[in-house]
Amino acid sequence: MAMLSTSLSAAGSKSAATLYSPPNFSGLRRSSCPKLENPSSNSLHLFDSQLRLPSLSTRRPCRAVVAMAGTGKFFVGGNWKCNGTKESITKLVSDLNDAKLESDVDVVVAPPFVYIDQVKSSLTDKIEISAQNSWVSKGGAFTGEISVEQLKDIGAKWVILGHSERRHVIGEDDLFIGKKAAYALNEGLGVIACIGELLEDREAGKTFEVHAALRDWLKKNVSDEVASKTRIIYGGSVNGGNCAELAKQEDIDGFLVGGASLKGPEFATIVNSVTSKKVAA
Numbered sequence: 001m002a003m004l005s006t007s008l009s010a011a012g013s014k015s016a017a018t019l020y021s022p023p024n025f026s027g028l029r030r031s032s033c034p035k036l037e038n039p040s041s042n043s044l045h046l047f048d049s050q051l052r053l054p055s056l057s058t059r060r061p062c063r064a065v066v067a068m069a070g071t072g073k074f075f076v077g078g079n080w081k082c083n084g085t086k087e088s089i090t091k092l093v094s095d096l097n098d099a100k101l102e103s104d105v106d107v108v109v110a111p112p113f114v115y116i117d118q119v120k121s122s123l124t125d126k127i128e129i130s131a132q133n134s135w136v137s138k139g140g141a142f143t144g145e146i147s148v149e150q151l152k153d154i155g156a157k158w159v160i161l162g163h164s165e166r167r168h169v170i171g172e173d174d175l176f177i178g179k180k181a182a183y184a185l186n187e188g189l190g191v192i193a194c195i196g197e198l199l200e201d202r203e204a205g206k207t208f209e210v211h212a213a214l215r216d217w218l219k220k221n222v223s224d225e226v227a228s229k230t231r232i233i234y235g236g237s238v239n240g241g242n243c244a245e246l247a248k249q250e251d252i253d254g255f256l257v258g259g260a261s262l263k264g265p266e267f268a269t270i271v272n273s274v275t276s277k278k279v280a281a
């Protein structure tokens with residue numbers, strides 16, 4: 001498997017939909033977007049830290065206004081991973097509070113557990129808080145774990161599950177991640193579920209095919225409504241320089257950003273890349 005890159009933001013789930021009272025979603029997808037002339041050379045790759053985006057300049061612009069899936073809102077999550085100190089996080093929160101963010105974007109940040117309370121009490125309420133993990137069931141004698149109930153108690157609205165770093169470094173598997181996701185959703189926490197594509201798909205530039213296949217899978221195995229409501233977001237070296245081009249792509253309903261989310265102004269640029277999605281080429 002490749003490193004994490006594709007995530008399902010499960011805001012379409014019943015529980016999360018209740019939490020966020022989504023407005024009328026159109027669920028419209030572009031149907032007339034022309035195919036890339038040379039998908040293998042033009043397509044984006046999902047990458048780890050060694051790999052970088054290929055040039056996007058040869059990508060043929062899509063002459064269509066993109067209608068977002070899900071709530072109709074772009075979704076940008078900042079995964080701070082195991083980074084930060086009280087001091088650096090104070091600065092990051094201050095930069096985010098000062099930033100001008102497009103209003104029609106769901107913005108979420110995921111600090112390390114120990115800083116959630118600090119962030120929650122100092123960050124603008126326009127940005128919601130996510131955890132980076134949660135326990136698979138109700139809390140109890142599970143040393144070192146954090147329960148969904150505790151996350152809700154401290155004000156978190158989301159949790160990232162299935163991140164490749166937890167799959168490959170910690171050893172979590174699909175079954176365990178699936179149980180965690182089910183528990184969190186059932187308890188009313190939004191889930192950002194991460195699904196890595198195969199390395200050979202990534203290297204063949206099939207990232208967008210993976211996104212489309214995910215949507216098709218949901219359609220066939222769950223329902224048209226869930227397929228339409230689920231936001232499929234992209235993660236993997238998204239930054240201030242490549243976000244606008246990435247945002248235009250069909251079946252990219254937002255981003256999960258790692259390193260670039262640690263810099264407030266750059267993260268704001270990524271959030272505001274939604275404007276490029278709204279512009280008809």
Ligand SMILES: O=C[C@H](O)COP(=O)(O)O
Pocket residue numbers: 004079163235236237238256257258259260
């Ligand atoms: O959770 C985020 C992904 O692992 C991407 O991280 P990155 O933007 O630092 O490549």
